Amino acid sequence: MKKVDMIVKAPFFYTMQGEGVGFKSGVAMVVDGSKIMDFVPLDRVDKEYEAEEVLDMSHHAIFPGFIDAHMHTPDNIFRGLAQDTNSWMMYGLQPFSNAGRKEERVAAGRLAIVEAIKAGTTTLGDYHQGMDETCAFIDKTGARGNITQLIRAAKQRVYKTGELYEFVDEDGEKSLNENIELFEKWHNKNGRMRILFGPQGADFVSPELLLKIQKAAKERNTKIHMHVQQGDRETYQIVERYGKRPTEFLDDLGYLDSTLIAVHLTDCNDEEAALIAKRGAGMIVNPASIGIIDGIVCPSMAFQNAGGNVALGSDQAPGNNCHNIIHEMKNVCLFNKIKYGNPEVMPAWRALRMATIEGAKAVGVDDIVGSLEPGKQADFIAVDLDTTSMMPVYTYPMRNIVPNLVYSARGREVVLSVVAGKVIMRDQKLLNVDEQQLIEEVKKYPEEVGKRAAKEFFEIHGTNAQFMEEDKL
Amino acid sequence: MKKVDMIVKAPFFYTMQGEGVGFKSGVAMVVDGSKIMDFVPLDRVDKEYEAEEVLDMSHHAIFPGFIDAHMHTPDNIFRGLAQDTNSWMMYGLQPFSNAGRKEERVAAGRLAIVEAIKAGTTTLGDYHQGMDETCAFIDKTGARGNITQLIRAAKQRVYKTGELYEFVDEDGEKSLNENIELFEKWHNKNGRMRILFGPQGADFVSPELLLKIQKAAKERNTKIHMHVQQGDRETYQIVERYGKRPTEFLDDLGYLDSTLIAVHLTDCNDEEAALIAKRGAGMIVNPASIGIIDGIVCPSMAFQNAGGNVALGSDQAPGNNCHNIIHEMKNVCLFNKIKYGNPEVMPAWRALRMATIEGAKAVGVDDIVGSLEPGKQADFIAVDLDTTSMMPVYTYPMRNIVPNLVYSARGREVVLSVVAGKVIMRDQKLLNVDEQQLIEEVKKYPEEVGKRAAKEFFEIHGTNAQFMEEDKL
Numbered sequence: 001m002k003k004v005d006m007i008v009k010a011p012f013f014y015t016m017q018g019e020g021v022g023f024k025s026g027v028a029m030v031v032d033g034s035k036i037m038d039f040v041p042l043d044r045v046d047k048e049y050e051a052e053e054v055l056d057m058s059h060h061a062i063f064p065g066f067i068d069a070h071m072h073t074p075d076n077i078f079r080g081l082a083q084d085t086n087s088w089m090m091y092g093l094q095p096f097s098n099a100g101r102k103e104e105r106v107a108a109g110r111l112a113i114v115e116a117i118k119a120g121t122t123t124l125g126d127y128h129q130g131m132d133e134t135c136a137f138i139d140k141t142g143a144r145g146n147i148t149q150l151i152r153a154a155k156q157r158v159y160k161t162g163e164l165y166e167f168v169d170e171d172g173e174k175s176l177n178e179n180i181e182l183f184e185k186w187h188n189k190n191g192r193m194r195i196l197f198g199p200q201g202a203d204f205v206s207p208e209l210l211l212k213i214q215k216a217a218k219e220r221n222t223k224i225h226m227h228v229q230q231g232d233r234e235t236y237q238i239v240e241r242y243g244k245r246p247t248e249f250l251d252d253l254g255y256l257d258s259t260l261i262a263v264h265l266t267d268c269n270d271e272e273a274a275l276i277a278k279r280g281a282g283m284i285v286n287p288a289s290i291g292i293i294d295g296i297v298c299p300s301m302a303f304q305n306a307g308g309n310v311a312l313g314s315d316q317a318p319g320n321n322c323h324n325i326i327h328e329m330k331n332v333c334l335f336n337k338i339k340y341g342n343p344e345v346m347p348a349w350r351a352l353r354m355a356t357i358e359g360a361k362a363v364g365v366d367d368i369v370g371s372l373e374p375g376k377q378a379d380f381i382a383v384d385l386d387t388t389s390m391m392p393v394y395t396y397p398m399r400n401i402v403p404n405l406v407y408s409a410r411g412r413e414v415v416l417s418v419v420a421g422k423v424i425m426r427d428q429k430l431l432n433v434d435e436q437q438l439i440e441e442v443k444k445y446p447e448e449v450g451k452r453a454a455k456e457f458f459e460i461h462g463t464n465a466q467f468m469e470e471d472k473l
Numbered sequence: 474m475k476k477v478d479m480i481v482k483a484p485f486f487y488t489m490q491g492e493g494v495g496f497k498s499g500v501a502m503v504v505d506g507s508k509i510m511d512f513v514p515l516d517r518v519d520k521e522y523e524a525e526e527v528l529d530m531s532h533h534a535i536f537p538g539f540i541d542a543h544m545h546t547p548d549n550i551f552r553g554l555a556q557d558t559n560s561w562m563m564y565g566l567q568p569f570s571n572a573g574r575k576e577e578r579v580a581a582g583r584l585a586i587v588e589a590i591k592a593g594t595t596t597l598g599d600y601h602q603g604m605d606e607t608c609a610f611i612d613k614t615g616a617r618g619n620i621t622q623l624i625r626a627a628k629q630r631v632y633k634t635g636e637l638y639e640f641v642d643e644d645g646e647k648s649l650n651e652n653i654e655l656f657e658k659w660h661n662k663n664g665r666m667r668i669l670f671g672p673q674g675a676d677f678v679s680p681e682l683l684l685k686i687q688k689a690a691k692e693r694n695t696k697i698h699m700h701v702q703q704g705d706r707e708t709y710q711i712v713e714r715y716g717k718r719p720t721e722f723l724d725d726l727g728y729l730d731s732t733l734i735a736v737h738l739t740d741c742n743d744e745e746a747a748l749i750a751k752r753g754a755g756m757i758v759n760p761a762s763i764g765i766i767d768g769i770v771c772p773s774m775a776f777q778n779a780g781g782n783v784a785l786g787s788d789q790a791p792g793n794n795c796h797n798i799i800h801e802m803k804n805v806c807l808f809n810k811i812k813y814g815n816p817e818v819m820p821a822w823r824a825l826r827m828a829t830i831e832g833a834k835a836v837g838v839d840d841i842v843g844s845l846e847p848g849k850q851a852d853f854i855a856v857d858l859d860t861t862s863m864m865p866v867y868t869y870p871m872r873n874i875v876p877n878l879v880y881s882a883r884g885r886e887v888v889l890s891v892v893a894g895k896v897i898m899r900d901q902k903l904l905n906v907d908e909q910q911l912i913e914e915v916k917k918y919p920e921e922v923g924k925r926a927a928k929e930f931f932e933i934h935g936t937n938a939q940f941m942e943e944d945k946l
Binding site: 018019020021022023076077079080081083084085086088095108111112114115118288291292293294295296297317320321322324327330331333334335337338339340341342343344345347348349386387388389391392393394395396397398399400401402403404407408410411412435439442443445446447449450451453454457458463464465467468470471472473 | 491494496549550553554556557558559568584585587591761764765766767768769790793794795797800803804807808810811812813814815816817820821822859861862866867868870871872873874875876883884885908912915916918919922923924926927930931936937938940941943944
């Protein structure tokens with residue numbers, strides 16, 4: 001009898017090993033310390049192992065915890081304030097973005113993290129300025145972070161149409177140094193945190209700074225997480241400055257390699273997406289966010305067809321407006337079926353791989369998570385199948401658990417989340433933080449943020465200002 | 474002091490009166506019997522009214538209950554068995570559809586109804602054969618039904634490509650008579666049930682029967698709820714038989730008028746959709762269902778732009794795969810933004826109108842529901858704003874409650890549902906039926922259905938049979 005920390009018994013395991021979903025049945029999963037140790041037939045496990053804790057999930061399916069690869073959780077303070085408008089950033093977000101203070105953002109960001117975890121996310125790919133507090137909070141929840149600090153040299157001010165951004169070299173250096181500080185403080189902390197480098201985009205920093213960031217990332221054996229060709233605004237800036245489109249510019253700079261995680265590719269054609277994939281970079285697609293902000297389906301299938309790996313992200317609450325990877329799984333399927341007019345493209349299993357093992361490969365964490373296999377971290381979730389959204393459950397002649405998870409589940413079906421062998425969420429309640437207290441704290445902010453934003457909001461007089469006048473909000 | 478049954482106090486009411494969302498604040502809603510009686514300023518309500526029950530919803534927004542205008546709930550027995558395939562009906566659904574028995578369908582349908590109610594639906598537009606048991610169950614839950622019995626003369630058998638359906642006149646007559654029986658038994662029962670007439674489509678019945686159905690509906694002052702130009706299969710049948718496309722055929726037959734509720738219009742161009750709208754018919758669009766089944770965004774905006782009203786529907790669980798109108802609201806917005814490449818089209822408030830007052834107009838129930846106003850039925854829901862998906866809540870300089878409901882909520886935020894003045898759901902628990910018992914009952918069926926379906930499933934060997942072999946399910 002070997003003594004171990006945890007045995008997980010369940011009728012269905014989706015390990016995501018191999019090229020499909022790695023389905024296993026009739027087995028138990030053995031966890032010791034932070035790692036998965038073994039899968040053992042159910043009728044043998046109690047003879048071979050003695051566990052501190054036995055999780056008997058009798059009507060549940062076990063999946064690897066989901067990876068939300070790209071989030072701006074501090075923007076959660078602006079949830080629901082910027083959708084349904086053209087020029088999202090200028091007409092929608094800007095009045096609020098200019099009015100939000102750091103403590104307000106950090107507090108609201110915590111709620112976004114709670115929201116994501118309750119829907120099955122165990123690895124959070126947050127990306128913003130000032131990520132120190134966010135790292136501390138993710139660490140407190142017990143979840144895993146794959147965190148990026150934003151690096152930017154372009155001055156934060158209003159630019160006229162066609163005006164090139166003004167680079168302030170010391171701002172760029174300062175934000176790179178903050179990224180390095182964050183790396184030194186948090187990278188590999190408690191075995192659950194990795195820090196990446198985060199130029200906001202090729203248009204927001206000089207080529208020299210881009211290369212300096214690349215050197216810093218490679219020296220530290222970590223990745224660069226960057227918005228790439230994320231819209232016509234970026235394309236215009238790069239074409240004006242360097243005479244080529246962003247993908248070609250980055251390729252010529254030697255930036256398209258396995259160190260890069262390229263986010264969005266909103267303005268890429270299929271050939272550009274394929275080139276980025278062939279150079280070995282990963283991609284993150286944020287279906288609902290870019291759907292709401294731009295009305296665009298990003299070229300994630302072109303990227304995959306060229307052999308690249310794609311992760312899913314929920315992006316930000318002012319223009320999505322939620323942090324729920326199950327929702328992104330369904331959307332990436334539906335949007336591509338609609339884009340190609342073909343119900344066979346982007347099936348459920350593919351989206352599930354993007355939320356797990358394919359996503360892990362895309363963002364470089366597949367050495368530790370993304371699938372359930374001996375030696376990897378014990379990051380997993382249990383989905384309750386005795387629920388209206390997951391029922392009925394078929395096993396013959398086909399299983400319908402994956403389609404029901406991807407196309408029907410809403411998030412509340414996730415009744416257990418384990419990270420690094422520790423239970424962090426049970427029955428939709430986080431164990432290490434007090435959700436009600438976090439909610440109470442955030443309630444005091446909107447009134448102040450709104451007052452500060454009002455002048456610019458009414459001056460810009462965008463879609464949502466009109467909607468207020470017309471009794472449409 | 475007038476004695477009444479119920480006073481509802483809440484900070485925000487979205488009454489859906491007028492052309493927008495009918496926002497009211499600082500008021501209480503007074504309910505007497507099954508009807509809304511009054512809106513009174515909060516500081517006066519306790520002086521003017523004495524109520525049996527005071528609902529103090531201090532951190533909630535009140536909306537009219539949602540209308541799910543088109544559902545096939547008995548197909549819920551096949552949830553998750555038919556997506557990601559071409560020729561959905563033949564390669565996906567058929568092996569299972571041929572194997573399902575009535576008691577299995579009815580039992581699973583009950584779970585679909587529970588799922589819908591828990592996500593805020595109060596009026597269910599079910600449409601299927603054998604709706605008597607379904608009416609009885611909806612009646613038991615306390616919800617409202619707008620129910621259609623399916624009428625069909627085309628023989629149920631496998632047809633070769635290009636073969637015209639074989640009409641069996643007595644089958645058509647029989648199903649029309651069943652529809653009339655259902656009408657006589659259930660129409661206006663308990664004030665919460667209406668019965669419509671339901672030819673499956675212009676391709677499934679003869680022109681003579683279509684006209685007979687129309688006469689039966691008009692005599693009874695009710696509506697015809699029919700799939701219209703729902704795909705190239707239908708268009709082919711009608712063109713071959715009558716030498717014109719379905720819309721023109723129906724127009725020439727005198728079928729496009731205010732008695733008709735036209736579902737899907739999947740294969741309609743914008744001009745055909747506009748013609749149907751101009752003739753005074755209503756439309757029901759089922760975004761996620763047709764997205765999954767066909768990869769198509771139906772022309773609901775063309776219909777609206779021509780002055781027509783459009784309701785939302787969740788359609789069926791084998792090819793959607795869920796019954797949740799919040800989900801359909803987000804999808805109708807996203808899909809149209811993507812279809813037109815324009816983030817301004819189909820804003821959140823418009824989708825909310827489709828789920829409430831515009832939907833009520835489209836399906837002819839706006840005399841009793843769809844908005845909160847004195848004299849209408851007291852059908853409403855309370856949405857908890859102290860939740861990660863609805864927070865933060867802004868009221869100035871803009872309100873974000875509607876965008877957060879449409880783009881962020883998942884369903885569990887609906888903590889109270891009232892129909893005809895009676896609470897039917899509280900804290901995600903239905904009060905009049907036992908969800909756990911319904912779940913237990915459905916659990917026994919999939920094994921038997923699967924065994925019966927297996928032979929045809931393997932013979933057809935569609936996408937999902939391949940996925941099973943490839944470890945993708």
